[in-house]
Amino acid sequence: MADALVIKNLNKRFGGLHAVQDxxxxxxxxxxxxxxxxxxxxxxxxFNLITGFYRPDTGSVSAFGREIVGLRPHDVCAFGLARTFxxxxxxxxMTVLANVMTGAFLRDRRPDAAxxxxxxxxxxxGLSARENAAARDLTSIDQRRLEMARALATQPRxxxxxxxxxxxxxxxxxxxxxxxxxxxxxxxxIVIVEHLMRAIMAVAKHIIVLDHGQKxxxxxxxxxxxxxEVIRAYLGSGYVHAPAGxxx
Amino acid sequence: MxxxxxxxxxxxxxxxAVMLVLPLVVKSSFAVDILIRVLLFSFIGSAWNLMGxxxxxxxxxxxxxxxxxxxxxxxxxxDFGISPWIGxxxxxxxxxxxxxxxxxxxxxLRGPYFTIATIATAQVLMLIFLKxxxxxxxxxxxxxxNLGHAPLMMQFETKAPYYYIVLGLLTIALLITARIERSRxxxxxxxxxxxxxxxxxxxxxAPSVKRQIYMISAFLTALxxxxxxxxxxxxxxxxxxxxxxxxxxxLVSIVGGxxxxxxxxxxxxxxxxxxxxxxxxxxxxxxxxxxxVYAVILMAVILWRPTGIMGYLAxxxxxxxxxxxxxxxxA
Numbered sequence: 001m002a003d004a005l006v007i008k009n010l011n012k013r014f015g016g017l018h019a020v021q022d023x024x025x026x027x028x029x030x031x032x033x034x035x036x037x038x039x040x041x042x043x044x045x046x047f048n049l050i051t052g053f054y055r056p057d058t059g060s061v062s063a064f065g066r067e068i069v070g071l072r073p074h075d076v077c078a079f080g081l082a083r084t085f086x087x088x089x090x091x092x093x094m095t096v097l098a099n100v101m102t103g104a105f106l107r108d109r110r111p112d113a114a115x116x117x118x119x120x121x122x123x124x125x126g127l128s129a130r131e132n133a134a135a136r137d138l139t140s141i142d143q144r145r146l147e148m149a150r151a152l153a154t155q156p157r158x159x160x161x162x163x164x165x166x167x168x169x170x171x172x173x174x175x176x177x178x179x180x181x182x183x184x185x186x187x188x189x190i191v192i193v194e195h196l197m198r199a200i201m202a203v204a205k206h207i208i209v210l211d212h213g214q215k216x217x218x219x220x221x222x223x224x225x226x227x228x229e230v231i232r233a234y235l236g237s238g239y240v241h242a243p244a245g246x247x248x
Numbered sequence: 249m250x251x252x253x254x255x256x257x258x259x260x261x262x263x264x265a266v267m268l269v270l271p272l273v274v275k276s277s278f279a280v281d282i283l284i285r286v287l288l289f290s291f292i293g294s295a296w297n298l299m300g301x302x303x304x305x306x307x308x309x310x311x312x313x314x315x316x317x318x319x320x321x322x323x324x325x326x327d328f329g330i331s332p333w334i335g336x337x338x339x340x341x342x343x344x345x346x347x348x349x350x351x352x353x354x355x356x357l358r359g360p361y362f363t364i365a366t367i368a369t370a371q372v373l374m375l376i377f378l379k380x381x382x383x384x385x386x387x388x389x390x391x392x393x394n395l396g397h398a399p400l401m402m403q404f405e406t407k408a409p410y411y412y413i414v415l416g417l418l419t420i421a422l423l424i425t426a427r428i429e430r431s432r433x434x435x436x437x438x439x440x441x442x443x444x445x446x447x448x449x450x451x452x453x454a455p456s457v458k459r460q461i462y463m464i465s466a467f468l469t470a471l472x473x474x475x476x477x478x479x480x481x482x483x484x485x486x487x488x489x490x491x492x493x494x495x496x497x498x499l500v501s502i503v504g505g506x507x508x509x510x511x512x513x514x515x516x517x518x519x520x521x522x523x524x525x526x527x528x529x530x531x532x533x534x535x536x537x538x539x540x541v542y543a544v545i546l547m548a549v550i551l552w553r554p555t556g557i558m559g560y561l562a563x564x565x566x567x568x569x570x571x572x573x574x575x576x577x578x579a
Contacts, residue, residue: 073448078451090442091446093507094435105435154450
C-alpha cells in the first residue's frame with residue numbers, strides 16, 4: 001500500500017501555546033487512522049494544518065506524494081482531501097440537496113451533473129428522505145450525515161472526519177460507525193478524530209495518540225489501550241481525574 | 249408541479265404585458281416618474297442583491313459604481329461627443345475594473361468592518377470628484393447639453409422612452425440573477441454567505457467567487473448611474489456618489505428579501521409606493537412626519553419579517569404545502 005498522507009515534524013504555536021509539537025505520522029492508502037487524545041491535545045489543530053486552514057510554523061504535509069503546505073483550503077480540497085468540522089457547519093438556509101450540490105460543483109460545473117452526483121452522495125449517507133429539507137432543520141446526526149455527504153460530493157481520496165460522533169446517542173453512534181465502515185470499504189482513506197473508544201475500536205486499525213500537542217503513542221488499538229502513557233494521559237484520566245481531563 | 253410552473257408563466261406574461269402597456273395608459277408624467285424611479289431602484293437593488301443578498305457581503309458603497317458609471321458616460325459625451333449608449337457600457341467596465349482594487353481592499357475584512365470599508369470607498373470617490381475640478385467640473389457639476397429628441401444620445405422629450413430603457417435594464421438584471429441562481433457561482437455565493445470556512449473546505453475559492461460577483465454587481469450598478477444622469481440631465485459628485493443610493497440599494501433588497509430573485513423589486517414597490525403615498529397624504533401637515541412614518545414602517549418590517557417579504561411568502565407557502573401533504577396521512 002502506498003502512503004496517502006505523510007506528516008513530518010509538524011509544529012504550530014499560538015503565542016505561548018505550542019499546540020502541535022514535532023508531530024509526524026503516516027497514513028497509508030485505504031486505511032482508517034484515528035487521532036485521539038484529551039481536549040486541547042491538538043487534534044483539531046492538526047486537521048486545520050493538514051487542510052490549509054492554518055499554516056504550520058515548520059514541518060511538511062505531503063498528500064499522495066505532493067507537498068500541500070501553503071495551499072489554501074479550497075486547493076487542498078481540489079487536490080482530494082475533504083474534511084468535516086467538529087461543530088457541523090451546514091449551509092443552513094440551503095436545502096440538503098443544494099448543500100451537497102455545492103460540493104459536487106467542484107468536479108463538474110453543470111448543475112444537472114452536480115445534482116446527480118449530489119443525490120448519489122445523499123443516498124450513500126442515507127439522507128435521501130430529507131433531500132428537500134432546509135439544512136438548519138436537520139437533527140444533529142442528520143447534520144453530520146449532511147457534512148459527510150457534502151465532503152463526499154467533492155470526490156475526495158482522503159476524508160478527514162472531526163468528531164462526527166460527538167453528541168450522538170448510542171444507536172446513532174452505531175449508525176455512524178457503520179457509515180464510516182461503508183466509506184472505508186469504498187476505498188477511501190480516512191483520518192478520524194474521535195473521543196469514543198468504543199467507536200474508534202470499531203473503525204480504526206491504526207491509532208495515533210496526541211497529548212499537549214505531542215504524539216505519545218501509535219499503534220494498533222490493542223497496543224494503544226495497553227500503553228501506560230496513554231492510560232495516564234487520556235484513557236485513565238476520564239475515570240481517575242475526570243475534571244482535570246475536561247479542562248486540559 | 250407542472251401546474252405551478254404553468255401558472256408562473258401566466259402570471260409572468262400578465263406582468264410583462266402590463267409593464268409594457270403601462271406608459272401608454274398612464275398619462276400623468278408625475279406617475280410615470282414614480283414608475284421610472286421604482287424600476288430604477290428595483291434595478292439597482294437587483295444589482296446589489298447579487299453580492300449583498302446571495303453572497304451576504306453587505307456593501308453600503310454601491311454609490312461608488314453608480315457614480316463611476318454616471319461620470320464615465322458624461323465625460324465621454326461632453327468631452328468626446330460619444331453617445332451615452334456606448335458610455336453606459338464603458339461606465340460599466342470602468343466600475344467593473346474599479347471593483348477589483350476596492351474588493352482587494354475591502355474583502356480582507358468581514359462583517360461590519362467590510363461594510364464600513366465599502367462606505368469609505370464611495371466617500372473617497374466623491375471627495376476625489378469634488379476636489380479635482382479640472383477633471384470633472386468639481387462641486388458645481390454640469391448639466392447635460394439638451395439636444396431635444398435624440399434617441400441615439402439617450403435623450404427624449406417624453407418620459408415613456410426612459411421608462412422602457414430602465415424596464416429593459418431591470419429585465420436584464422433579473423435574467424442575469426435567474427441565471428446565476430441556477431449556476432455554480434450562485435450556489436457558491438450562497439455557500440459563502442452561509443459559512444465561508446465550510447465553503448472553502450469543499451473547494452470553493454471564496455476570494456475569487458466574491459471578486460466575480462462583485463464585478464457583475466458593480467457593472468450593473470454603473471449602468472444605472474448613466475441612465476439616471478441622462479434622465480435628470482445633471483451630474484455632480486453629491487448626486488452621483490450619494491450615500492442614499494447605497495442605502496436604498498441595500499434597503500429595498502432587505503425589505504423585499506435578500507438572496508431572492510424578486511426581493512428587490514417587491515421591496516422597491518413597497519417602499520417607493522409607501523413613501524410616495526405618505527408624501528401626498530402627510531406631506532402638507534407637520535413637516536417631516538411622512539419620513540417618520542416611513543421609518544416606523546421600515547423598522548416594523550425589519551423587526552417582524554427579517555427574512556423580507558419574499559422570505560415570509562416562502563414560509564407561508566412551505567407551511568401550506570406541508571399541511572396539504574400531511575392531510576392524506578391523517579385521513
